[in-house]
Amino acid sequence: MHAFPQGNTWHIHPDPATLAQRLTVAIARSAREAIATRGGFHLVVAGGGTPQAAYALLPQWGGDWQCWHIYHGDERCLPPEDAERNSLMLEKTWLSKVPIPARQIHHIPAERGAEAAARDYATALPAHAFDLVLLGVGEDGHTASLFPGHDWGMEKGSPATIAILDAAKAPPQRVSLSGWRLRYTREMFFLAAGSGKRPALAAWLRGEALPAATVGTTADIWLDAAAWPGTPPAPV
Ligand SMILES: O=C1O[C@H](COP(=O)(O)O)[C@@H](O)[C@H](O)[C@H]1O
Secondary structure: OEEOOOOOEEEEEOOHHHHHHHHHHHHHHHHHHHHHHHOOEEEEEOOOOOOHHHHHHHHHHOOOHHHEEEEEOEEEOOOOOOOOOHHHHHHHHOHHHOOOOHHHEEOOOHHHOHHHHHHHHHOOOOOOOEEEEEEEOOOOOOEOOEOOOOOOOOOOOOOOEEEEOOOOOOOOOEEEEOHHHHHOEEEEEEEEOOHHHHHHHHHHHOOOOOHHHHHOOOOEEEEEOOOOOOOOOOOO
């Protein structure tokens, strides 16, 4: 584990399998603490390819599934059965294998189009803070569906959800939680693996205002060694 002055804690693991295993243990720990102290675990999940190995391990490591409440950080505006939907990936890798009550699984109705879905989803979100927000890091530094060059809704009082009509990564129409709503959480974990993520992480460490770096100012960042941009720092 490595701490840096920016307030983030970087966890660098030798390979993707170790990364997935350690991240899963950390998610399960966060769930146990939230359920023990507040009776429920309100988790925002990341989409994309990177978290799939950790989601596949969660059925083994998690528990008290009736206390879990699942939200998405973002969704792609595609039919629900499209292989690129984050909701389908989540169902296949994890949710279909555990007894979380269906009413506590909040998929984004992105098939309705970005604007209608963003409006609807704002009403599905809790008024209180999330317990844990999981986020990915795109090769261009995007997180959730907050892309460079867009308004990320960082100010308190911004809408909780954003309709994106021209994302730099396909599909162009997406729905994302805004920066401030993602930050309204007790814990925030970023996850990145593979050498393709190195330039974005190097820019983050240089202090560039990428979406991931701007949202993740006091976050735990979980990486494999291939994603780390340089010589691993000395442990603190
Ligand atoms: O499009 C998206 O990209 C990011 C990063 O995905 P990855 O496949 O590079 O891990 C992801 O976090 C986001 O949820 C997703 O919709």
